[in-house]
Amino acid sequence: MFCNLSWSLSPAKAYILHGRNATGKTSLLKMAATLLLPDSGEVSVTSLSSRQDPIGVRQKMTYLAPHEGTFYGNLNGWQNLTFFGRIQNIPAKYLIPAMMKLADLFSLSEHLKLPVEKYSSGMKQKLSLIRTFALNRPLILLDEPDRFLDDASVQILKNLCIEQVQKGHTVLLTTALANATFEGSHFTLLNGTVAQGV
Secondary structure, rough: OOOOOOOOOOOOOEEEEEOOOOOOOHHHHHOOOOOOOOOOOOEEEOEEOOOOOOOHOOOOEEEEOOOOOOOOOOHHHHHHHHHHHHHOOHHHHHHHHEEEEEHOOOOOOHHHHOOOOOHHHHHHHHHHHHHHHOOOOOOEEEEOOOOOHHHHHHHHHHHHHHHHHHHEEEEEEEOOOOOOOOOOOEEEEEEOOEEEEE
16 A cells, blocks of 8 residues: 655644545554554654554554544443543543533533434544543644534634644644645655655
């Protein structure tokens, strides 16, 4: 799928990776998230190798998956958020205020007591974004994060990405839209390689 791919990302920057469907954007992010291993070579995050120290890599990053099946439908939104927070070993005194602030931003607070199985696709995407940004990791991987979002929520997402960059974090997001207006350096994945520009 990839051909001698070499790509370095810097702190305090946002990268937007364009590419049509089935070009490998999701596979590339999954490799960075240690969910897939490359046939050769390796992915490193803050000098940690995804092959030699996958747990260490996961502790440095957070990954927004491109599908809705990452929550427990019988649990409500708040139960899902706190469960995933606990398995990340983040103290509740830090995690809960961050989640509450993000839920307010996305106008989801009043829906957190509803079972996730009753959520619309847009609500599930907002819940995923809350979980992702609340972890406050130095590398944020976002696979088509604007899917199912209305215009107001997309603007909130853009602002959150800017805030992460201002904190010194690295944001890498993918999109299938050539006219995506996220701020950052734009690259295209095509024929197994990454080139700057759209």
